[in-house]
Amino acid sequence: MRSLRERLLGTPELLDGPGLLRVLRRGTPSLRVRAARALSERPEAQVPPALIPLLEDPLPGVRRAAARGLGWRADPDHRAPLAQAAARERCTTPLVAMLAAQVRCGGPPEAALEAARAHGGRRLRTSRGWRSPGPAAGFGPEACAREVTRLLASPEALRSEAEADPLGAGRQALEDLAALGHPEDLDRLRSLARSAGRRGRHGLIVAQGLAGDPRALPALCDLLERMDVDPGRGFAQRRLAATAIGRVGSPEVSRRLVRALEIEALEHEGRPGAGLGVQYPVRTNLLWALGEIQAADAAAVLCGYLDNLHGSALGGFYLPAMDALVKIGPPARPHLEAVARSGGGDAARNAEGVLEALSAG
Template identity: 45%
Template sequence: MPGVRRATAWALGWNGRRSTLGPLWEAARRERCDQVRLAMAVAAVRCGAEVRRAWNLLEEAAERRLATIYGPRRVAVAAEAGVDTMARRWRRTLAPEGPPDREPGAIEAQDPRALRATLQRRLDADPEDRRSLILLALQQHPGDHGRIVGRKWISGRRESHAICEALGEHGDPRGIATLVRELRAMNVDPGHGFAGRRASATALGRIGDPSVGPVLARALVDEALDFEGRPGAGMGIQFPVRSVMLTALGEAGCLAQARVLVPYLSDVQGSALGGFYLPAMDALWKLGPVPVLRAALGGSARQAAHAAAVLAALGEVEVVSACVDDPRSVVADTARLALELLDEDRAGRGPNPGQEAGQGARNDPEES
């Protein structure tokens, strides 16, 4: 469960014992969920790892590629976990007091206890200091949950979005109920409601509790039927909220909802960002539902091609090798490219984490 791995990493980092660095580093190297990997890398630094080496691990994962019918694509950007995003969160967690444009591998990590105390004092002095709220949440101390949820929602929409972001960064599952209410809120101006749903869905994914799977799956349906393209909803040009919801299913480890993601593998033009296939592929890679992906090979050409690409990234070489002989050229070409990328990753020339033989496959929820 991603949330448990994240909380364990935080505890190890807070204790700061160098004896735990080896297992922590190995876990971070194999981790596929972006939020958990960030927590592990931060914890590794606090246990004695070099900042540059820990950042390099995050940077490589942020540049991960998957084969698509359009060629290799860096899917982390579609999951809002590209290099720029991760660098910003890395700086804000380890050393928020310095210049915002510092080279991530060269920052000097601040003492987490002293940093937490400073941020608490700032919030006591100015309860409306949203920046300090987010920075405090990034320290992930369970004792700060009350400070986050206890804030008065006195600043309207922007305040509620800040609380959603803080709850996601903090990672405490006690915040799930608040986020679900925000995700389901219907009494919001449709021209702005998408931002609240985006913030709450992102936060639910970062908390990493698979129990939110049914809520996110329902929200995907509601978003398509009730919000997208409706008058006042931005006429479809706003950030596609379903992209965030797809990503959240992967980040939260919602294996039971893996089949919900499959139809999106063929969606190459359903959003203002060029389709939902990239966040769906990335989420399925994080979940690793091999039986579901094998079944998806029998779908449309686009679906089969992208399912084969995810299977290759999960190390299912034998299955994907058979796809090279698929009579549908788009499937065969994508499978061939996916195997080439896998070879590069295994040879150390590519960025994808967790490519050792035997990694990736996870039981189907109905077969476990």
């Protein structure tokens, strides 16, 4: 069902260039991300000048779409603005899109992969010493490099591989196709997922995040709250859904992510059969997603995790919370400063570590 704002402004996927620019000025976060995606796919020569300012947009999903659109055009003149944007970028998903776009525009692949690995290996000063937050959520150095590499693949080769063995070796190709963002490929994956069983459904969840279409958010958020699946399968689905939501990069779902944090703690992690969820807790991915969508309204909730040193088998939730606060950036400062002034405990020291990272840029 279309929202009132969409009925007033129009459906982004059906609008022309001026209509898309109007949605980018006046739309809700999800509409703006959809408009940026649609604009990036248009062939007109005046599109790139409109995309370049979007590399600095407040919404991660818009920045990602702008980078992807510039990369598709493979114009060497776009390398400089992409490099400048990448140097400022805090969030993983837009950053890897910017790095891949630089390569498509003629930049050296080695430099892009090195930058991706540096992001995946970034470290924060915590009350327990220097720690790297990326690996716990599945985005360590090599994983970030893989995110860039998949965006450089040939869509034609991936389609051939996917069609040859869609339920076997081609499943990875289908996910990689979704990352390239061509709408017809996501439709192809949806149709195959219906007959692929559990693995196919999991692949579709991953693909929806890689594709970055906000229209998938309601279904992904619903997965976070489902109680009618067995524990092992449920934990896997919720982890994948949380990561997918973060990749879409639209902050209007922040309240549902915060609610999901509460549900995980109260309803899932202590239930019989929760062993998998304790070993690989969904809350780590939910905290990652709140940072990845730059959910400024969740900064206070995230600060509440700064002294969580023993809440998971991974060593507590303080580290993904710190990373999320770094990604949110300046809007989190007042909350962090209040915690830092509260005393010398773990929360205060971890808040100081985040403030140091923000000051370092």
